[in-house]
């Protein structure tokens with residue numbers, strides 16, 4: 001089957017999108033979530049079950065403890081308390097564990113064993129999922145139901161000291177707080193002194209219900225010198241003293257109030273033998289959890305081997321202890337020893353509440369919940385519970401009541417354990433199988449793209465896709481059988497839930513067919529290359545293809561960028577990489593121009609072989625070069641043979657100055673928006689402009705920018721579009737004035753601020769109008785085959801429609817980004833790309849690099865928090881999902897999208913043949929899929945990295961979005977390519 005290289009590349013990217021989607025689905029497993037998010041407050045607690053006589057206990061039971069203190073020691077490993085270190089350095093805690101009124105457990109944390117997800121797990125009882133990353137787009141605050149929010153709603157007064165992550169998660173929940181940053185890992189005394197210094201004062205006061213302390217010092221010591229450092233011992237005894245202080249203070253307070261308090265000592269995660277954490281080794285996962293309260297009975301004898309429980313069990317226990325509803329997404333089960341001392345009726349009531357909550361969660365997340373053993377056990381227990389209540393209300397003999405009570409309790413505890421287990425299985429691990437299948441798809445596509453470079457970039461821009469070749473059919477069927485067998489084995493033996501196994505057989509089979517077919521294609525491409533490689537080596541007449549400096553810069557830059565993705569700091573500051581690459585590109589261009597000007601056109605022979613080589617010259621071109629050189633470079637052949645000499649005097653000077661102008665533009669743009677992490681807080685022009693004192697300056701800048709945009713865009717539009725463009729840009733200014741961002745000259749103050757709905761919709765109409773005119777022109781050029789100019793105009797109109805939409809969505813201080821983008825495109829077109837006659841591949845890469853740089857120039861970063869959500873509301877009255885997502889995505893990726901559509905417009909206006917567009921499409925697909933594939937592998941290998949959730953996962957989401965947009969761009973390219981070949 002013969003395919004154009006553009007079509008081929010578009011198909012490849014579409015398959016790649018499927019692979020990336022599957023990978024993402026496996027990487028971010030679907031969370032176990034309750035669907036009744038908002039109505040939860042209104043929902044009454046489940047009443048006590050009863051048969052016959054009805055119970056009147058429908059309200060939530062009252063709190064068990066009047067005050068709760070949570071002392072969280074970061075990276076507290078279980079053996080630091082229960083092991084020999086604990087005996088040595090934490091005598092008071094050891095005493096409480098062995099002889100005091102306490103219950104101790106080893107709480108298992110789920111990976112990633114990193115602070116923030118662990119705090120969430122402790123307070124929500126749930127495990128993080130993909131939706132949470134997206135849902136928390138603009139606010140790091142925890143929106144999910146949790147103990148802290150419930151306590152606040154119930155009017156509890158809470159105080160917090162310690163790691164500021166808590167303050168970010170619960171911004172408005174604490175009546176008093178002092179957050180310390182964990183940024184300076186080398187400091188392990190001051191972080192803790194900052195917490196302890198408040199302690200005396202707070203413990204004396206009685207005006208709070210919940211006190212949370214998060215000590216970071218131990219974790220920092222772990223990072224500096226590991227778990228066997230002598231510093232650990234010091235820190236542990238310091239913590240022991242603090243625990244003693246809190247405990248004695250709570251005891252003396254109890255003597256006055258006569259109601260019990262609860263002190264919780266826990267860790268968020270442990271530390272490995274090297275002192276770090278994030279992965280799933282025993283040392284990182286196991287943390288101590290000790291509940292201390294005078295409500296508990298003192299137990300004689302020592303407990304050296306505390307029971308293993310889940311970290312998520314704490315949320316349900318705390319909720320019951322504080323008399324609050326259990327967080328609805330909690331997968332944990334109540335720690336039974338903490339209610340053991342209560343009357344049997346209360347015990348059963350608590351267990352019932354927990355079981356109802358878990359079974360509800362199960363019903364909403366597992367379609368076949370009725371077959372789950374936990375659910376059956378729960379129903380059984382509920383029935384028995386009803387019987388027990390009837391006996392209780394009838395005041396039966398105490399022995400019968402006691403025996404039945406014990407039986408119900410055992411039944412409930414079994415049900416809770418089974419329910420909790422099957423719920424945690426849903427989200428516990430990375431879904432490695434789905435990730436693997438996705439990765440294989442992506443890698444096969446990338447290999448195929450790389451192998452087909454020589455063919456795809458040849459003059460014909462066509463390649464043979466050997467999908468139907470009968471020679472490989474045996475391999476194909478074998479492959480398919482092996483994969484299906486593997487699929488069955490993996491899916492029947494898998495313990496945790498797997499998305500790919502959950503797909504229907506038809507879908508899974510389709511993916512298997514795709515993978516086998518791709519593999520066959522790769523093998524046949526390899527075989528073909530091997531064969532022709534032999535052929536080539538016999539042909540000494542092959543012209544040596546020298547690389548230009550520009551190609552070397554492009555190749556090294558691409559490689560360097562991909563390599564840099566392995567380091568978290570390089571991802572956080574990726575904008576620096578792109579700024580560097582773009583500047584280097586400018587210097588390389590500068591070099592080329594100057595050589596061309598002063599040394600004349602000495603590189604003409606080199607140029608001739610250029611079109612065939614493509615941008616990554618991994619293999620020499622295979623075509624026989626004797627056939628038609630002018631066919632190879634159609635757009636070159638149509639021009640005069642010399643390059644810069646064709647320019648008139650002043651134009652030559654302009655060409656020589658242009659790289660410097662572009663460099664200056666980039667420097668100016670750089671100071672507009674500080675981005676990244678390290679220097680994001682530095683003052684920048686954007687902040688200066690958006691401050692309320694500088695509204696006049698912002699207005700002038702916005703007006704000037706809009707005029708500039710019009711001047712740069714209008715020259716190639718038809719008259720109708722020109723008028724529409726002018727009115728649209730005027731509408732943009734009116735919109736910004738209406739929502740109070742900018743002022744009109746006659747306005748002193750913007751008092752009446754509206755949502756600007758009319759103005760924004762006015763602009764939307766013009767955007768659609770311009771896009772429509774462009775499409776109409778394109779279609780017309782199809783019908784009237786000879787008319788080439790109409791097509792150029794149509795493409796440019798589509799491009800200018802997108803520019804207008806970007807102008808509407810960008811915040812006013814970002815309008816200069818758009819102006820400079822247009823300016824650089826104009827300069828490059830006029831003085832660099834046209835006279836120097838770069839080939840399609842080089843021009844494509846340059847467009848891609850500038851597109852990436854502009855992504856960061858507009859203030860984006862690899863952190864999800866920089867996504868400008870407000871763009872999704874422009875012209876919309878309320879939140880409507882589809883347009884809001886589209887507008888936000890467009891505003892975020894405006895840089896890459898605008899540069900890509902400029903590329904289409906440029907190439908089809910400069911060349912009369914279709915091969916340039918095909919080449920460009922192929923190169924674009926390749927250069928986008930290369931980093932994505934590399935990043936997927938990197939992320940898989942780094943999945944237990946400390947920064948996986950804070951740095952690598954957001955970047956992964958950006959990459960996923962990027963490949964989706966690339967697919968759209970490639971499909972657009974191919975569509976344009978088709979019209980080209982037809983016309």
Ligand SMILES: [Zn+2]
Nearest residue numbers: 074075115268
């Ligand atoms: Zn931590």
Ligand SMILES: [Zn+2]
Nearest residue numbers: 075219223277
């Ligand atoms: Zn740490």
